[in-house]
Amino acid sequence: MAENALLRLESVGRDFDVSRPWLNRVVERAPRLILRAVDDVSLEVRKGETLALVGESGCGKSTVARLIVGLYSPSRGRIAFDGVDISSSSAGAQTERIRRRMQMIFQDPYASLNPRWRVREIVAEPIRVLNLLQREEQIAARVAELLTQVGLSPEDGEKYPHEFSGGQRQRISIARALSGRPEFLVCDEPTSALDVSVQAQILNLMTQLQSELGLTYLFISHNLAVVSHVADRVGVMYLGRLVELAEAEALFARPKHPYTRMLLDAVPDLEMSGRARTPVAGEVPNPLSPPRGCAFHPRCPHANARCREERPELKLHDGRQAACHAVEEKRL
């Protein structure tokens, strides 16, 4: 384990009870349904880096983000920030002090800002709640500074969110996240609701802020091209589990896990280079009843009897982690 890990997840899991209401269960004899949204995820985020989590919808990447910032508490495992366990007691004073050092940027720029608040109040909220500044003129000056930093003008503080476009709202979200002076930002699909030209603006802004402020990012996205642009390391998730974790360079140049390969093949070929692509087959299985063994085996061209029975663990293979029997057996 690296010494400079800022955040560490150890075998973290989270279940959701998605059963029908009690009365329906009794009357319809429906069983209790437990969804394993995240299962046995271990990873670490190093100071100053960007770790990206990619995967298709329902793979649990957003749940991981919410577990880290404390919107959910883990059902299993341990989450440590800067060496302090923040997963056990959600209300402890120490946990609270630690949580102040992280903030989150959300996906939907239309839902993540309270429509009834002025922008200056939205941006100032963390300052007030965390009691970072006391005097009103100090707060106003800080808000103006933050708005300028994210490419808006201080006068924009007087407006309401609906007066801004999607990209500008995402800038406001970033300003709000930064106003608490965090070290660590969890970004949950921060650009997937934006148009491409606006996405480029926001990605550039985030990269610039990272180098200026020395931020550490956990970047959640379904878009591999975006991830390849911002990430230092990439984790690929499938049905709640990490299937591959590697340096971005290695992962995009030589993907190991068959699922990573499939995802990369599905990315449209913009340069029209006519590169050979294996057709993508099948769909993500119902997460309520995941397949036995390796969850990917029904869609995997390299699956054998072992894959159908035994679940592969995340193991180190030439410098990157992959959870695949075929990789382990050097069949791939």
Place this chain on the structure above:
Amino acid sequence: MILEVKDLRIEFPTRRGTLVAVDGISFSIAPGEVLGVVGESGAGKSLTGTAIIGLLEPPGRIAGGEIRLEGERIDRLPHDAMRRIRGRRIGAIFQDPLTSLNPLYTIGEQLVETICTHLGTDRKTGRERALGLLREVGIPAPEARIDHYPHQFSGGMRQRVVIALALCAEPRLIIADEPTTALDVSIQAQIIQLLKKLAREHGTAVMLITHDMGVIAETADRVAVMYAGRIAEIGPVGELLRAPRHPYTVGLMGSIPKIRAATRERHARLVQIEGSMPRLTAIPSGCAFNPRCPKAFERCRVERPEPLAAGSNLTACWLYG
């Protein structure tokens, strides 16, 4: 040509004045051709699609120009006549497959109903055709699945059913508005392949509306890039993606992140177009893109450029005038 659109203008009268949402666009689609219409939100691409299928919501209205389907004008048809054309000669596929299917009927009932109405066949032939269609759009075990309700299908399968429904009456034109946006990457690729294959085999003209250049690159034969209700550039897909001419297309292409393996390339700044698309209430004079354009000069600010030939593309830009 199956579809010809000439100088189409769509307006929204509001109490603060008339908004011109689509301003004088012209294009055409040949049999078996996929025309990609790409643009950012608010560019007017979806409105163009809804105007063609005659489902423009009032107060929006076609204020000028003409739409021809196989040579026949369809922009002035009464509601009844237009309803017969919809489904029979024009099929539509929308972003959210759930809203296109009636949750109360099995997909078989919906398919057979549509086939019988439009083709006038009996139910038995209709059902056979429905099974054939489901097989064609790649639904495994169609004999078992045909009697299932929409909610029993996954998102990708549901979109396949919607495509089958749009194909029922062998329409000459399909309008597909963001057909893959609600789907996951791996499913998206499958649907794109399917659309492309069907267009080719049936000789159907397809108007594919999307914000995703990747989808365009994979599917379209020709591309129209829309900006602020106008066509900025239109041309064959290879030419347009590899050698874009209009500064907006150039910026758009540059702002798309591409998979990069080498570390030194990562963290490089993406090309970004400064500012944002103008609101319909404040479209600049001259070329609508001029305030954001790095190459704008005096003429761009006063005179609106018409589509001009630049290579094999038509580009509405004075740089080529």
Place this chain on the structure above:
Amino acid sequence: MDLQTLWNHDLAYSFRRSPVTIAAALLALTCIGGALLAPWLAPYNPFDAATLDLNKALSPPAWIPEGTRAYLLGTDDQGRDILSTILYGARISLAVGVAAVLFALALGVTLGLTAGYFGGRIDAFIMRIADIQLSFPAILIALLVDGVARVVMPTDRLDEIAIPVLILSIGISGWVQYARTVRGSTLVEKGKEYVQAARVIGRRPLAIMLRHVLPNVMGPVLVIATIHIATAIITEATLSFLGVGVPPTNPSLGTLISRGNEFMISGVWWIVLFPGIALVTLVLSVNLLGDWLRDALNPKLR
């Protein structure tokens, strides 16, 4: 906000565009204005026993030959001027209606917000009570509350506490619709990312409920409240008609109608007709305003 922006506001625009709404607003304004200004507008003070003259009792309206111009709408059996009793009665009706609505609103919004935000057992408990209450007619609930209060309270002060008890009973019978609406919107708002953002920032649940969720769920509540005022006035009139409402010493429109009803058979129609017209006008105009507000605030109909 200056007058110009107010005039151009979407609500003001939809108001200007609807003649029915303008007429309703004028009518409501007349009713409310008349009620509020009753002591100044009314020709007599009908509750001042010193001015009552039994010789003037049951005088018909002014345009009937036997009528006198001193009593425009005639007098009742005690010699009270009908016009004046209507103005004073509308005042009571309106006060009871508005107060009952405010009470129901406060109770319903608090419970709905709590149920929606915390969910689980608290939610189940509150909403089951709401369900049970909904299976009884509102008037029955109001009668029940009123009955209980009358038993519990000292008999010699019944007249004094009649109005607060009435407000309480109408209020309690009406909180459910607020609670349900607010709970529903709270569930929606709670899932939105701005609420999650506030949680990540470290806001306490109470602060999130009051500062973030509450302002965003109040829109539909105001619409319900407007329409509810009309219903509450009717409920008050019904209770008073049934004799469990406002005491006859200080009558509301309902009490007046109830009293007038007794004289209908003897051909004295004016005691019941004019308060009835006043009640209908008041309720109808408030209702129309509520309908307009609902449509104007509904983005789907815009």
